[in-house]
Amino acid sequence: MVIFIDMDDVIADTYGKHIDMYNEEFNKNLSLEDFKSGEVWQNVPEIHQDSIRLHARTKGFFRALEPIKDSIRILKELSEKHEVFIASAAMQFPNSLKEKSEWLDQFFPFISWQHRILCGHKYILKGDLLIDDRSLNLDKFDGNTLLFTSPHNIHENSHDRVNSWEEVARKLL
């Protein structure tokens, strides 16, 4: 089986890093539990929203993300049984490209460069399964889909949902 796996908010904790940076900038003490739904920026006062929108353009942002819980272990097992590709819509942020490559080298060295894809649209991917946190990407994918839960997609129900990498493992391993 050919499996494509998104990076941000699927294997890399982008949402959590936004919260950390927000806390630091505005001297707050919020945690994931304070974000019930929506994007990070939608959960903060309007005058702070632009600041969050700039995070992804900040040098070092993508290099500093924490891996999502259990993603390393489960992806390693998945990649021994299936053909696993990382597919990130990274072309929007050219500064992130090298950071994402280095981040994968650090945390997912078992995913070779041949199995890493930085793209825009994901409907050009040909394979069996796409795991992504964005319905926008899943809607147009020509194969099976799994929506990886994030506060911003909590109200969506047009795709099978997984809440953790343990759940992915139970489905695919």
Place this chain on the structure above:
Amino acid sequence: MVIFIDMDDVIADTYGKHIDMYNEEFNKNLSLEDFKSGEVWQNVPEIHQDSIRLHARTKGFFRALEPIKDSIRILKELSEKHEVFIASAAMQFPNSLKEKSEWLDQFFPFISWQHRILCGHKYILKGDLLIDDRSLNLDKFDGNTLLFTSPHNIHENSHDRVNSWEEVARKLL
């Protein structure tokens, strides 16, 4: 029609840049006409070959490439009639990722970030046509193929061949 177009030696003159750098390093005066077949490094004395192999890892190499003749004009016309994606196996050289993005911004600004793909394997692409200079990529592509002529592929005959962007235009426009 969804068309994927490779970068190196298809829209970007990588081969020519290797020759220029070789000339400069070793005080030679070679031109493309001196390279009848094979890779650039296969055409120079063995003691110079390692030097050429390092070019692609040199900072600025991919940013400094010249566009292949007519590629800008024909791609612009193609992209008005078809859905055109750039697909480069760039993940091998992480230092090249940003340079390639900036190079496309300069010469192909009409190809949006959503239509740029930096990948390894190309058999994961789903579309109608792949234009590439490497049979390796074309062999496994699930669609039509065009081999863009380069000295290194001159003896291959397993794919339809185009020798110039004018020829591509005659086929597709």
